[in-house]
Amino acid sequence: MRNCSCALAVLLTVLVTTAFAGETAPEPTDYRTENYRAPVPATLKGAKVVTTEETIALWKDKSAVFVDVLPRDPKPANLPAGTIWREKVREDIPGSIWLANVGYGIINKETEAYFRKGLKSRLGDDTKRKVLFYCMANCWMSWNAAKRAVEWGYKSVLWYPLGTDGWTAAKQPTQKNEPF
Template sequence: MKHALILVALLGLSVTAVAQTVREPDGYRMDQYRGPVPDSLTGGRVLDPEAAHDLWQAGEAAFIDVLPRAPKPKNLPEGTIWRDKPRHSIPGAIWLPNVGYGAIAEVTADYFRRGLEQATDGNMDHPVVIFCLAECWMSWNAAKRALEYGYSEVYWMPDGTDGWTFFDYPTEVITPEPEP
């Protein structure tokens, strides 16, 4: 361990940076969706919040929020009021919850395809920016899936709305796209 720390110091790297280097998996991330993510997406482009903001201001891309949505608990006592937690997201983004899990049902895959088609007016070359929260594999999985569906201009923003709000960029409350 001592030799590794010396090597890290000689290379000018921080221990944290070395410890958090994450490689892309061969497939989808299947569990532990919150944690360090890769700094790349094969076939796609990685955006920081500032570059995403530039695209947003130019109106050149469709923004797809893939934050999962907590389901309403079953068997709530009668009279219990259930309120979904509001989602503060990038203005104009389309919210397609639950499409970033590692394994999704065909109905969820169809929902994602329809949402992407709606956001891009059916143009698979139209840029899409996919995001969630910082260190959330849901957005990485969803961006990978969009590439597999044939979208050619897929951007992934790993800092998500956490990074967006860090720069004090505007947000608005959005609601999920209806499911079939």
Template sequence: MNRIAAALVLVAAMSGRALAQVPEPQEYRGEPYNAPVPATLSGAEVIDAERAVELHADGVAFVDVYPRTTKPAGLPEGTIWREPRHKTIPAAIWLWDTGYQRLSADEEARLRDGLHDATSGDPAAPVVIFCRADCWMSWNAARRAVAMGYTGVKWFPGGTDEWQDALGSDLVTAEPVAP
């Protein structure tokens, strides 16, 4: 990257706005997952908060792919551990850990089964896939949905952050889909 491009990226990061275009990769994206995302996703419609609110009002299924915090290994015996609460868009299905670059068989099944349930088995039904702003996990999961044959995929790259900015504190505590 030349110095001018590097400076633009730095200014964009400092200002909170993406000045440089992020190319759509050919593969699923790995770490860091919290980074500027592309403006496109082949095979999906990219939506903003205004469109997300419209789709939500129409009863379209929303799928949150934010990762679940697991109990830390090595806690002393008797330690009480409480899983942190995850806030999401009302009525969203939380298909946790389904946006990583590589999925385990269980994560792949959770995504496949969750999308099937969310769309009532109709691969043409609209479904909104999201995470947080600038989160590659939602891009990965939406890309996987397209690869699975879903044609009504709506990718909401602004996720819960943009939703909350648009509507205030209209987020609810998520209940993770069973493993």
């Protein structure tokens, strides 16, 4: 059984690495507003793209604020009476703040206020502190969120395009998290 789990970990690492190292998209000038689970760019103007190794180092030395932007699935409307609804459990990088749904290409004023409040809760008014955005591999949500932070004047924006897929493939710890 141990060999099986090792082989599975190797396979997952290969899949995650291939997902990112393979096809990439050109960097757009504006936000991505559809097809959020697709190849992402290798760059983000105004931000630094970080590898799994760099992300681990930042996490270990606590030198960056980690922001998970994975969307949270809403409870479906019109569930039949008596249907049990269980929200999906989110396991992310320990110590992260989960700002759900802020990575869409178009966000309303309420979501923008929630996003800004979440960043302020961890960064205060320090726009020079490192802030790392992530989601999952090939997910435009983190790219959009990091781009928005750059446009809002944050100076040390980091983007981890492999997200929790890359993190878990590297056998790093995760924790259950709830949105801010």
